[in-house]
Amino acid sequence: MANNYEIDIYGETFRDLERSTKITAMRQEVIAHNIANANTPGYVAMTFDEQLMQAVKKQDKKKVILEDELAALSSNSIEYSGYVKMITSKLNILRTIARQGR
Secondary structure: OOOOOOOOOOHHHHHHHHHHHHHHHHHHHHHHHHHHOOOOOOOOOEEEEOOOOOEEEEOOOOOOOHHHHHHHHHHHHHHHHHHHHHHHHHHHHHHHHHHHOO
16 A cells, blocks of 8 residues: 655755855846846946845835845855755755764
8 A cells, every 4th residue: 555645854944045046146146137237327236136036126215235245145145154054964964964874
């Protein structure tokens, strides 16, 4: 008799971490774009809208403040690194379980 369920070895946490790394990677692109265009005349800085997860919108004539963008870049990089470390840890746990035959 077949089971009516599938075993999800990665679980909800892994999917959340994967989604979080994608969000921070997209945010990184927006920040990098702002930094690259900081000296472009007429350029309007963009922000990442997490609620929509893929929407990049222009704000009312927001000037690029390089220090703010660099701070956001640093903060986002730290957040991304944290997510990657958590994913790596989760995968190492799964690898250990697989090796021990549990």
